[in-house]
Amino acid sequence: MRKIKSILIVTLSFILLTFGMTGCNEQGLKKVTIAEVTHSIFYAPQYVAIEAGYFKDEGIDVQLILTQGADKTMAALLSNEAQVGFMGPEASIYVYNQGSKDYAINFAQVTKRDGTFLVGRTEIDSFNFDMLKGKQIIGGRKGGMPEMTLEYVLKNQGLTLGENLAEGNTQVRTDIQFAAMGGAFVGGEGDFVTLFEPTATQLEEQGQGYILASMGQLSGEIPYTAYSALSSYMAKNPDMIQKFTNAIYKGQQYVETHTAEEIADLIAPQFKEMKKEQLVKVVQRYKDNDTWCTDPILKEESLNRLMDVMELAGELNQRPAYQELVNTTFAEEAVK
The missing domain is CATH 3.40.190.10 (Periplasmic binding protein-like II)
Structure with missing residues (x-):
């Protein structure tokens, strides 16, 4: 903002x-x-x-x-x-x-x-949002639609947002530029990231990330x-x-x-x-x-x-x- x-x-x-x-x-x-x-x-x-x-x-x-x-x-x-x-x-x-x-x-x-997808580092057959507790997600610029929708979905899934991961909080990072999010994730930043297509699919086909959930399906219209x-x-x-x-x-x-x-x-x-x-x-x-x-x-x-x-x-x-x-x-x- x-x-x-x-x-x-x-x-x-x-x-x-x-x-x-x-x-x-x-x-x-x-x-x-x-x-x-x-x-x-x-x-x-x-x-x-x-x-x-x-x-x-x-x-x-x-x-x-x-x-x-x-x-x-x-x-x-x-x-x-x-x-x-x-x-x-x-x-x-x-x-x-x-x-x-x-x-x-x-x-x-x-x-x-929302057109973004939650991408993780490993393929998870039965993904659920409890797996995000104590984890860090690269979410985009604070106040932008991708980041706000992500927060909306996480809160609706019962997660608590915060920086103290040891307490089981989920941290949404807003310090990485929109265009650099995929590259930062591939470079080792964060545990998860939200990405638009075609970046999400490209990472998946390269074995550098796996699509776990659709933010659009979870957030509603x-x-x-x-x-x-x-x-x-x-x-x-x-x-x-x-x-x-x-x-x-x-x-x-x-x-x-x-x-x-x-x-x-x-x-x-x-x-x-x-x-x-x-x-x-x-x-x-x-x-x-x-x-x-x-x-x-x-x-x-x-x-x-x-x-x-x-x-x-x-x-x-x-x-x-x-x-x-x-x-x-x-x-x-x-x-x-």
Whole structure:
């Protein structure tokens, strides 16, 4: 929480001096930069929309920039480095609660569950959460969705969080950068780690870790990742937001109605380092977990559940109104 505050304060001090601009490419497509929190198969509907040409059909030329963390994604949005942010809605809540006048508004939800998996050092046929007592888990940045959801699951499983492992506590480490979590675990840090795909499967196939549990299955439905834009950009570019949402909805529908193999074939250019069988395996795992929304409408009860998780993690002292943080107009029109 402190980290995201410091980054946003620095970013806001320069926002009047930095002007991110969208133009048109040689084909007449309007350029839109998306800052994505991570590059993962977890976001398959987005890559389907890119590779199937749904964005181009709407007159949009999408450019992706990888930020590795919701705090950095929000910073890119606030500084106008990107026009659209793709991250957990918790980041927009933090900014709103800090009193920012031009804050991020969520307009399209993509994932409805946590996309991380608990990975251990040994294969355990009958894993149960009591095995985490007295153990250390690399959980990600404090106040980020992966870390908060992990705490939510652990507490619901009856575990006590703390640093004194000798007393049977479970320690969640928040001092390792998001992008470095897998490497730190392989290097000997922690007893367990939570990882997105494809990293989790890659470690398993290399014999360096074993998937033990799905955080998404255990946490239940939650608006884990959504698209947002600054209120000022949204007011000036409603047509762009609508076309963008239309493309995402088409990507969601494709993922809903096609097989894991068909999806894997389509998004393969986004994951050139993976073999086809790996890609199919990961897509199927996410499909089995009921990971993806079938439409982009972020409902009020879902946002309330997210804020429940944030409160349990001690990261929320004020619950903003749903209407302040979410605009469903574009999603509802796309579904029509």
